[in-house]
Amino acid sequence: MIAVIVVIVKNLCSLFYLKENKYRPYAIVYTSAFIGFITISLFEHTLQSPKEMMIYFFLLGFVEATYRMATDTMQLADDEKDSYQELEAEDFEEEKEERKILIKK
Numbered sequence: 001m002i003a004v005i006v007v008i009v010k011n012l013c014s015l016f017y018l019k020e021n022k023y024r025p026y027a028i029v030y031t032s033a034f035i036g037f038i039t040i041s042l043f044e045h046t047l048q049s050p051k052e053m054m055i056y057f058f059l060l061g062f063v064e065a066t067y068r069m070a071t072d073t074m075q076l077a078d079d080e081k082d083s084y085q086e087l088e089a090e091d092f093e094e095e096k097e098e099r100k101i102l103i104k105k
Helices: 002-015 024-043 049-072 089-104
Strands: none
Touching: 002 049, 002 089, 024 049
16 A cells, blocks of 8 residues: 555656646645545544545546656556547647638538
């Protein structure tokens, strides 16, 4: 459990400064959620109930997923690699032009 906490804290700290602070709001939300979870743990046994453990593990998963999106280290299955592509600004411009053509018709 200590190793998981260390990895999550490291990922949260690096989320603050990745990609020109673009992911800083996520890091703040996740950090405040962990602080709230710890505060509740002072008064109740939070990891005794399956519901609370589910929320805790969802939170861990959200942190890891956001970190992987921010660092572009997503792990895709073999059948997903062909269908996955990065979207760029040019793709959105082409889509806007297609919409304009459809609206004119």
